[in-house]
Amino acid sequence: MPIELDEQREAILDAEGHILVLGGPGAGKTTIALLKAKSLFPHLQPGQKLLFLSFSRAAVRQVLKGCQALLTAEERRAIEVKTYHAFCLELLQSHGKLLTGRPITILFPTQERLEKARFEGDWDEERQHLALDQARYCFDLLARGVADLIERSSRLRDLLGSCYPTIIVDEFQDTDDEQWRIVKELASVACVFCLADRDQRIFDYRDDIDPRRIESLQDDVAPRTFDLGRDNHRSPHGGILRYADAVLRNLYPLPDVDDVKLVHCWPNAFSSTVHAAVLWTLSKLRRQGIASPSVAVLARSNRLVEQISGILSEPHQYNGTDLPPIDHSVVWDAELSAAAGAVVASIMEWSDSGAELPVTMTLEAIANYYELKNATSPSQAATANVRKFKTAAEKVREGSTPRNNAGKELLAAAEQGLEFKGDPIADWRAARGLLQKVSHLEELYRQSRLVRLFRATDTIGGGLADLWLTKGNYEGATQLVSRTLEHERLIAADQEPSGCMLMSMHKSKGKEFDGVVIVEGAYAGLFFDPGREQPPFERSRRLLRVAITRARTNVIIVRQTNAHPLTDQ
C-alpha cells in the first residue's frame, strides 16, 4: 500500500530537534519514524548510525519488517534496531569495567531464577549487591548499570551522541525508571524521536513505570509534539479500533461493526465454541484471499492458554458439524522450552560407553526443568518432581536403579543404546521422541517441541554438526543448546507470526495478526476480576484494547454467558 503523507507527517519530516509522536494502534508511528530516519541518512557522517530502541524482540521484528519495506539495503545498514536489553548488554560488556574496575559478568534470567529460588532473604537487595560489589548483573539491572555509566561518564555519553546523532525510542509510554534515565542522558547529546500511545500502557502496574512518563518527557526534554490521533492504517475499515476504544473507555452500547464478533456460550459448550471460533476465523481469512493467515488466540492467563491448546488438539462437534484438531503453536514461557531443549540435548550426549553418567545428566536436566517451573509458578507437583528427579539422579550416579518410572525407563533406554547417525535434525528428533515414550515426560516433550520457535535452529543444527564432525558424537550438546537458546531468546528478533498461535494477551503486545480470537475462561483468565482490580477495570480495559487491536482484519471474542459485560450500561 502506498504511504500517504499528509501535512502533519510532512511537518514531522521537516521538524528538527527532539520529537514526540503520539498516536493510537496502527496510526503509523513506526512508519513515520522510519521515514524520518530515511530523510536523515544522507546527513550522517562516516561511522554514524541511527539507533532504534524497542522493548521486545517482537517489536524489533515488526520494525525490521518496516525497514525491509521502506528502506534500501544501504539505508538498512545505517540503522541499528535493538531491544533495550541488547543495547545495555553490549554497552556494559564493552564499558562496564568503568563502573567497578572489574569486567562485568551477566547473570542470565534462567540462572537468576534458580539462584533466586535457592536464596533465602531479600533477593532485590542481593542482586543489587551482586551488581554493585561483584559486577555481576542480572538482566533487569542492565539498564540501571548503563544509566549509572552514562550519567557518570560525559566522555561515553558524548561518544554515544556522536555515534548515534538520532535515537528513536519506541513505546515510550512503557519506559521504566532506569530506561528513562538513559533516554534523558541520551537526549543531552543526540536528538530523540519518541513514539507513544498513552492508552497502550499495559505494564503500569509495575512501580517503576510512571503513568506520567510522557508528561515528564515533555517537561524535561521539551520535544516538538505531533499527534496522529486516531488514524488507523492497520485495519483501515476502522471497526476494530472503534470497538477497542469503546471497550477502553467503557462506552455503552458497543458499536455494531462487521469485523468484531462477540460470542457468548454456556460452560458446557465452551470447548466447541472456542474451537469453532478459531476455525471460522481461519476459513474467513482464507475466503478473503489470505492464503496462509496468521491467527492469534489470546487469553489472560497461561493456564487458560494451556487449556485452549488442549481444546484445539482434540476433535469437537459444533451444532452437528465435526471440527478437526487445529495445528497450532504456543508462544509460551521460552525459558521452560529452553530447559526442555537442554534435556533433549543431554539425551544426545548418551553414548554406548556406560549408561549411568549420561543418564545422570539427563535426570539432573529434568530436575532443573522442574526447578525452573517451580521458580516461575510454585506448585506442589513441580516441587515433588524436583525432589524425585534429583533423587533418581543420585541413585543412578551410585550405580543403583532409581525408584521412579521415568528414571527406570530412561536408564533402560540408555542401556539399550540410542543410535545416532550424525544427521543433527534426525538425531534431535530421535532424542526428543524418547521423551514422548517415557512415562510422565509428555510435558517436557511438548515444551521441547517449541524449541523450533526459536530462531536458533540453524545455529544449533550447525553446532551439533560440528560436534559430530570433530568427535563422532554429541558430547557438549547440552552446553551448546543451552547457551544458544539463552542468547537467542534474549537478543534476536522474534519470529514472524504464522498459522495459529496461542499466547497470553501481554505477550501479544507489539505483534500484528490477520485475525485474533480472544477467549475468557469461566474461572481462569477472567477479563474483569474484582479480586485483582476495582471497577471500572481501567487496566484490564487497556489490556483488552491492545489485544483487540492486534488484528488487521477480524476479531472474535468468546465469553461465558454470565460474564461481566464488556461495557457498563
Ligand SMILES: Nc1ncnc2c1ncn2[C@@H]1O[C@H](COP(=O)(O)OP(=O)(O)OP(=O)(O)O)[C@@H](O)[C@H]1O
Ligand atoms: N501514512 C501511511 N499511509 C499508508 N499506510 C500506512 C501509513 N502509516 C502506516 N501505514 C501502514 O499501517 C500499518 C501500521 O503502521 P505502524 O506499524 O507504523 O503503526 P504504529 O502506530 O506504529 O502501530 P502500533 O502502535 O500498534 O505498533 C502498517 O502496515 C503500515 O504500513
